[in-house]
Amino acid sequence: EEIILQTFMVKRSQNKKLFTPVNFKGRWVVLKRRALAYYDSDGERRRERGRIATDSIHTVEQAQLAELSKQIPDGVAENSQYKYPFQVGYTEQNTDYTLYLIVGDHSERLHWIHTIRSLCVCNTRRPRYHPGAWSARRWACCDGERRSAPGCQIATI
Numbered sequence: 001e002e003i004i005l006q007t008f009m010v011k012r013s014q015n016k017k018l019f020t021p022v023n024f025k026g027r028w029v030v031l032k033r034r035a036l037a038y039y040d041s042d043g044e045r046r047r048e049r050g051r052i053a054t055d056s057i058h059t060v061e062q063a064q065l066a067e068l069s070k071q072i073p074d075g076v077a078e079n080s081q082y083k084y085p086f087q088v089g090y091t092e093q094n095t096d097y098t099l100y101l102i103v104g105d106h107s108e109r110l111h112w113i114h115t116i117r118s119l120c121v122c123n124t125r126r127p128r129y130h131p132g133a134w135s136a137r138r139w140a141c142c143d144g145e146r147r148s149a150p151g152c153q154i155a156t157i
């Protein structure tokens, strides 16, 4: 399938398992019509680390991740360049997940957001989202204490 966009980004761990750490990894991210996938490098021997079906995506928005430069360890993609996060919310087997991806400039962030949305026009997009991340048992944006609390911000049409 044709590659629509691909670039190096920093990603936050999705924490699908309950007791895994929040951390940040440099990943090669590839967008195709049917899937958004991330790999450990861009070479031929790259290994796939994760894959999201575009038809499972319900949210594509900017994100605010507090103190990003402190959280991204040195050596992960010369950390300080990566300041512009966005989020991809999706549902897999009745469970909601959010993938946070961080790019090096705002126009690149907007380009990715708009391109992913254009592949999801047939999906039911959620009307609300949380700009911040769920961490330490609350939403960083609104202090909500329920993970399933509806978003505190209105999604962009």
Ligand code: 4IP
Binding pocket: 011, 012, 013, 014, 015, 016, 017, 018, 020, 021, 023, 024, 025, 027, 038, 049, 050
């Ligand atoms: C891992 O941390 C990586 O951040 C994984 O990201 C992440 O999986 C894991 O979370 C997390 O525990 P360690 O490398 O320290 O083990 P990647 O797959 O990019 O390597 P995600 O789901 O973010 O891909 P889990 O709980 O989701 O497995």
Ligand code: ZN
Binding pocket: 129, 130, 131, 132, 139, 140, 141, 142, 143, 144, 151, 152, 153
């Ligand atoms: Zn919120």
